[in-house]
Amino acid sequence: MTDTTKAPIRLSMSVIGPVLGLLALIVAGALLNPNFLGWDNIVNVLARSAFIGIIAVGMTFVITAGGLDLSVGSMAAFIAGLMILVMNSALPALGVGIPVVLLGMAVALAGGLLAGLLNGLIITRLGIEAFIVTLGSMGIYRSLVTWLADGGTLSLDFSLRSFYQPVYYSGILGISWPILVFALVVVLGEIVMRATAFGRHCAAIGSNDQVAKYSSVRVARVRLMTYAGLGLLVGVATIMYVPRLGSASAATGVLWELEAIAAVIIGGTVLKGGFGRVWGTVIGVLILSLISNILNLTDFVSPYLNGAIQGAIIILAVVLQRESKAGT
Amino acid sequence: MGHDLAPVLELRQVSRSFGPIEVLHGVDIALQPGRVHALIGENGAGKSTMMKIMAGYQPPSSGQVALDGKPIAFASIGEAEARGISLIHQEFNLAEQLTVEENIFLGRELHRGPFLDKPAMRARVRELLAALDCRVPPERRVAQLSNSDKQMVEIAKALLRDTRVLIMDEPTAVLTRAETAVLLRQVRALRAAGTAVLFTSHKLDEVAEIADDLTIMRDGAVVWTGLAAGMDEHGMATAMVGREMSDLFPPKDSTPGEIALEVTGLNVPGHARDIGLTLRRGEVLGVAGLIGSGRTETFEALCGLRPGSGRVRLFGREVRINHPWQAQALGMCYLTEDRKTRGLLLQKGMRENLTLQALAKFDRGLIDTRAEDRALDQAIADFDIRGHRGALVGNLSGGNQQKLLFAKTLLADPEIIIIDEPTRGIDIGTKQQMYGFIRRLAAQGRAIVVISSEMQEVIGLADRVLVMRHGRITGELAGSDATEEAIVRLAMGVAVSAPQQESAT
Secondary structure: OOOOOOOOOOOOHHHHHHHHHHHHHHHHHHHHOOOOOOHHHHHHHHHHHHHHHHHHHHHHHHHHOOOOOOOHHHHHHHHHHHHHHHHHHHHHHHOOOHHHHHHHHHHHHHHHHHHHHHHHHHHHHOOOOHHHHHHHHHHHHHHHHHHHOOOOEEEOOHHHHHHHOHHHHOEEOOEEHHHHHHHHHHHHHHHHHHHOHHHHHHHHHHHOHHHHHHOOOOHHHHHHHHHHHHHHHHHHHHHHHHHHHOEEEOOOOOOHHHHHHHHHHHOOOOOOOOOOOHHHHHHHHHHHHHHHHHHHHOOOOOHHHHHHHHHHHHHHHHHHHHHHHHHO | OOOOOOOOEEEEEEEEEEOOEEEEEEEEEEEOOOOEEEEEEOOOOOHHHHHHHHOOOOOOOEEEEEEOOEEEOOOOHHHHHHOOEEEEOOOOOOOOOOEHHHHHOOOOOOEEOOEEOHHHHHHHHHHHHHHOOOOOOOOOEHHHOOHHHHHHHHHHHHHHOOOOEEEEOOOOOOOOHHHHHHHHHHHHHHHHOOOEEEEEOOOHHHHHHHOOEEEEEEOOEEEEEEEHHHOOHHHHHHHHHOOOOOOOOOOOOOOOOOEEEEEEEEEEOOOEEEEEEEEEOOOEEEEEEOOOOOHHHHHHHHOOOOOOEEEEEEOOEEEOOOOHHHHHHOOEEEEOOOHHHHHOOOOOEHHHHHHHOOHHHHEEOEEOHHHHHHHHHHHHHHHOOOOOOOOEHHHOOHHHHHHHHHHHHHOOOOOEEEEEOOOOOOOHHHHHHHHHHHHHHHHOOOEEEEEOOOHHHHHHHOOEEEEEEOOEEEEEEEHHHOOHHHHHHHHHOOOOOOHHHHOOO
């Protein structure tokens, strides 16, 4: 009782559970379809995971600090719409080229940052529940993008679309840009969460915001930064998304927020805050995309049951987390 | 004498291990109907574990629990409760958003047909609360109650269950003297009604006052058991600590220096008005007063933890403090009285807790975890913190938590330290250590405020004592003028203290 040696590190179910789940999916996929482990399929899955993944990394910080953001899906749609409008209208002046794409990217980043700041300011300054605030802004952005598109679809000018497309489809050494950006965001996110004062403060606030306040942590500022950071990452994800289809509509980004939150939770971050891990979120994202990928590649189970299987996985992940907590 | 009555609940040679660590080593205890049994010992001596085993929260690793002389293994807390054994925790186990009445009847609501029988429940609750001398309206929400009223609600809840054995874990830790008197009166009534009562307390005068039987624990074993009358307070302290207790309080040998803190006209809406005080380097200023007199709120406002207005000068410079981090940047820190919900992250380890308040010191872009580990080594050595380094802070004993909280605040190098209830719920050996730390800080030239409900602590530790009542400072006492009677008089606002008047506030 009195010795001060380090307690042995134990691998709990909440650590290895998601990893085992991912491995099981990979083995199942490989057995069910020989093309599953092919280069094309892997790149395809990763690139599709990148949008949700980039957003989910930001969501990991928000949730770890005890918050929640439901607005990211419609925020992405709104930013995509805004980006397309601005680029189309700047096209006559700037012409097809790098400047107009850079302008679009700047609009996406600034728009994301502003939208995140707005969420964060309302939550921290007015002291309203994050759930309520972001439920509200979710509706607002969704409605705004529908209005901008006049109920239809906003499309990027055709010439511009083919110029911008390589941002989604090409890359370095056969690895496309979304995957590279996703990887970069993950590495930075993991370092920030694990090794910086900001990450430590997020976990402290999510554990107990009173303790954080009494410990002179600038609680409101840290919280605000988590929402602003998430908004910025939504902007980054949108930059990667727009060249894929070149359009935005009321259906863009629907349910992304739930997928991002689900990925965070499957990865072992605690929904009520206080503990988060970015690498776990990546595993969560991959698990969700692999499920739909496997269902598409095999005729074993109807792809229409994708949502049901994902839902079951989410519940299972939380059950496993709780078991491991009770076991210690 | 009644000592030869058959025990209602017994532990026989009970041991309990958590993983490889045995925390209870073959203890025996016997509770008899109609007697009050006090269980005392330092923090971490194994009292809580013992009580949890008796109330069916945990099974013993070896040994027997016997009810009415027959060995029994409780399958659940519910089974122990059904057999008439209730444990009242140190932390309240109440649904904050429900009313008093709903809490008392939670899980055993009275019905009339498919509907709740509210009038019957209301009547029963009134009866129970009246018996407890508790004037809380049954329809009030528990969140709005004071700690002492919550305690009464817990007891009422236990009484409703026809409790034969009532086990209370430090019931008086958060109570004022007047509230304690009410509680002890109620304990006597329970004893007269034939209930076996077991309670723990760090307040030895209470133990001497009310206990019939006494068991003293040290390091997971019973070191003394017998009639309480056979042991005086000094003997209890010595048996608990395992060594002769010398003077509890260190000498007041520091010399006051320059003025560190000067407050005038501080108003804290709803809690305190027109507070003025000065504090010098090298000085320990005591702040006494009843719970609810605005002591905590005053100093929280001073440190930017709650809204307040007034003039504050630190080291001669006028400052405005709206946030705790501003206070810390100016060299002033507040150590909360509530270490479990405001002081420490119970789900995190010692290292993360220690450095949370002064994380900037370890921030080199990335956090320097090696420097953090060195700081933890230093804190463990300086403050004699015991426990596994890897353990969650929530699993440390109260005394070790308090030491860690102390170390954490000091890591921020404050010049002015406001310590609220420095020794609440910690044992006498650790108390003595804390007093030593506090005086040493003063000797280093820091300015210190100690807020405390324990009058002996304020008198023994402080150079000067401010007394608060109803949100105002009612007087200042220094030297030999600072007596318990003088403090009580100022705290109560009466000429001569009388227990009856005390409970009216």
